[in-house]
Amino acid sequence: MNERPNLNQAGFGNLAPAPKGLLARGDTSGRIRVVGRSVSVFYGEKQALIDVNIDILDKSVTAFIGPSGCGKSTFLRCLNRMNDFIDAARVTGSVEIDGVNIYDPEIDPVQLRARVGMVFQKPNPFPKSIYDNVAYGPRIHGLARTKSDMDEIVITSLEKAGLYKEVKDRILEAGTGLSGGQQQRLCIARAIAVNPEVILMDEPCSALDPIATARIEELIDELRQNFCIVIVTHSMQQAARVSQRTAFFHLGTLVEEGETSEIFTNPRQSRTQDYITGRFG
Amino acid sequence: MFIYVLAAILALTLSGYVIGQRRSLKLAGGEARSLHSRPGYYGAYVAAWVGIPSLILVLIWLLFQGPVIDALLLASLPDEKTANLSSAQVSLLISEIKQVSRGNIFGQPDQAILDAGVRYQNWRLIASWSMLTAAISLCLAGLVINRARIAPAFRARQRVEGVMTGFMIACSIAAILTTVGIVLSLLIEALRFFSLVSPLDFLFGLRWEPQIAMRADQSLGSGAFGAIPVFLGTLEIALFAMLVAIPIGLFTAIYLTEYAHPKFRAVIKPVVEILAGIPTVVYGFFAILIVAPAFKNFMNSIGIDAAPNSAFVAGAVMGIMIIPFISSLSDDAITAVPRSLRDGSYALGATQAETIMQILLPAALPGIMGGVLLAVSRAIGETMIVVMAAGIIATLTLNPLEPVTTVTVQIVTLLIGDTEFDSPKTLAAFALGLVLFTVTLCLNVIALRIVQKYRERYD
Structure with missing residues (x-):
């Protein structure tokens, strides 16, 4: 916890954030950031996720793939406790982020979600202006003392999300007036504005056209340098393109997890092979 | 007779439908697909031409039959009977003739009246029968002509849809015409009032004493029509009502949508809405028998003197009545905010309260404003609670513990009992109504503007 890199000081205020951000986080590269142990999720009587064990690395993109209903989104939502909002959902096992179990009763899920963006x-x-969309999180968490601090956070976040150039002349207009791809990049800017450690993406491109998708994928690749990113996707091409590690879920279990190149060229499990070659799912 | 005419038109219309449908099918050789439109449309087309023109004819006929017969009756009377009569005496004469023709003879009517009565009876009979004949012949003409127009290529569906569109336009115009009529009647009577009392005195006068003297030398004989106290009372009571209703209604809605267990919500929501279904006179009882004495005792116990009819009690009870308007509409507006916005806010580490304050309420604001507006106009227009709980004497005061009165209450008291429609006392009611209408109209326009402004920002 105490070695949590402070992107606010490191990255913000510098319009070309990558080098400084990299330096600040250099010591965590390749480190295991998120550890799931025996994670099971029940929706009432039904078990949606069965005994998942996984290590997720920092500064890399981990893709969760698998057929619909396999539990990949459910597991993703365990990582920032969004499952708490489903009355019938019950989570067992442990999820540790930087060595702290986020299901510990002493952890406030509200604070957790500032560290794990989604x-x-x-x-x-x-339904607010572009500026207010990005400033929403920093305002809540008191990340900016002055108006100019806030302006800087907003502009840097928009730049990191690759949106600033397109919206700089209408930053006070409604965020809902942007195109679908721009809206999604605005949501990414909003998530990184609170300076999270982990960013979860739940099929972030499924509502976008191919060009907007390509733009987001590039962005994910850039963000990898500063964040630990977990992405759920239905597109195996996307998983192959953007991720360094891939986890294949099927029927609520984690079937296989490893280097993306390994999973796609030389899977250990026959079920993984069947899925990625399109024999089912 | 009118009923028989209607029944005849209805029967002919139905048979027009059947005839049109059969005819189209026969022309198509039983093969409905070779027709331009479905057979039902041909039936409906013929039926429309059979029914609608003769219905219009009958309505116009009924509109003119009475006045035309009256004019004929008057003309048929000997000149010495009708000379030098005022319009009131003429209508008296005509109603005497009508009474005689029904057999209600009072006293000794003279021969001319008796003859006229017989004539009236005959003319009415003739008029009825000719109306029936005219209506039926129009129906039959429509039937024959339009049956002949049916052909497989005839565009019956477009014609029928045109008729339906016309019907819908007529319906929407009816609402507009009614509004225009109400405004005009208010305006005309109010203008009569303003010819008796100066508009400046009415709008800016500080005394409201609309009693008109029975005798010329009575004190206060002229009456005073300064409407300021009345409007002040109305605004005061509406303000208290909103002070009670907006917080309670809004927090009820927030609790029910965001915090309450679904089972609890399923019970509480309908129970809250029952409040709107209680007759206002019951709220009046409640205010005057329970709330007012309790409030007076409470105020006395802390050493403040309160009148038994106070603006505060009336406003507060009215506020309870309009809670459901605000809670129900706000509830709908908050529920309609998409789940994804809540998720987005929570995922940024916002608490439930922050999400409600900063995301849900702004997004739901147009709906909430709608509820508040409805509640305000209800509060301004409410009569019964105020009659019972606040009183009818117009006091110029802002003290919530004093009795006040409202516009609606004054309108009621001005029009109750024996009224003459040319005294300023009665006409004042129309002037009050006109001002009330203008005020609520302005409120609505302002509120609509606000809602639109927010829509631009938040949608």
Whole structure:
């Protein structure tokens, strides 16, 4: 926890954030950031996720693939405790981020979610201006003392999300007036504005056209240098393109997890092979 | 007779439908697909031409039959009977003739009246029968002509849809015409009032004493029509009502949508909505028998003197009545905010309270404003609670513990009992109504503007 890199000091204020950000996080590269142990999720009587064990590395993109209903989104939502909002959902096992179990009763899920950002399947900008969308999180968490600090956070976040150039002349107009791809990048800017350690993406491109998708994929690749990113995707090409590690889920279990190149060229499990070659799913 | 005419038109219309449908099928050789439109449309087309023109004819006929017969009756009377009569005496004469023709003879009517009564009876009979004949012949003409127009290529569906569109336009115009009529009647009567009392005195006068003297030398004989106290009372009571209703209604809605267990919500929501279904006179009882004495005792116990009818009690009870308007509409508006916005806010580490304050309420604001507006106009227009709980004497005061009165209450008291429609006392009711209408109209326009502004920012 105490070695949590402070992107706010390191990255913000510098319009070309990558080198400084890299330096600040250099010591965590390749480190295991998130550890899931025996994670099971029950929706009422039904078990949606069965005994998942996984290590997720920092500064890399981990893709969760698998057929619909396999539990990959459910597991993703365990990582920032969004499952708490489903009354019938019950999580057992442990999820540790930087060595702290986030299901510990002493952990406040509200604070946790500031450390674990999330981007959703459908772009969901707030019905506010572009500026207020990005400033929403920093305002809540008191990340900016002055107006100019806030301006800087907003502009840097928009730049990191590759949106600043397109919106700089209408930053006070409604975020809902942007195109779908721009809205999704706004949501990414909003998530990184609170300076999270982990960013979860739940099929972030499924509502976008191919060009907007390509733009987001590039962005994910850039963000990898500063964040630990977990992405759920239905597109195996996307998983192959953007991720360094891939986890294949099937029927609520984690079938196989490893280097993306390994999973796609030389899977150990026959079920993984069948899925990635399109024999089912 | 009118019923028989209607029944005849209805029967002919139905048979027009059947005839049109059969005819189209026969022309198509039983093969409905070779027709331009489905057979039902041909039936409906013929039926429309059979029914609608003769219905219109009957309505116009009924509109003119009475006045035309009256004019004929008057003309048929000997000149010495009708000379030098005022319009009131003429209508008296005509109703006497009508009474005689029904057999209600009072006293000794003279021969001319008796003859006229017989004539009236005959003319009515003739008029009825000719109406029936005219209506039926129009129906039959429509039937024959339009049956002949049916052909497989005839575009019956477009014609029928045109008729339906016309019907819908007529319906929407009816609402507009009614509004225009109400405004005009208010305006005309109010103008009569303003010819008796200066508009400046009415709008800016500080005394409201609309009693008109029975005798010329009575004190306060002229009456005073300064509407300021009345409007002040209305605004005061509406303000208290909103002070009670907006917080309670809004927090009820927030609790029910965001915090309450679904089972609890399923019970509480309908129970809250029952409040809107209680007759206002019951709220009046409640205010005057329970709330007012309790409030007075409470105020006395802390050493403040309160009148038994106070603006505060009336406003508060009215506020309870309009809670459901606000809670129900706010509830709908908050529920309609998409789940994804909540998720987005929570995922950024916002608490439930922050999400409600900063995401849900702004997004739901147009709906909430709608509920508040409805509640305000309800509060301004409410009569019964105020009559019972606040009183009818117009006091110029802002003290919530004093009795006040409202516009609606004054309108009621001005029009109750024996009224003459040319005294300023009665006409004042129309002027009050006109001002009330203008005020609520302005409120609505302002609120619509606000809602639109927010829509631009938040959608």
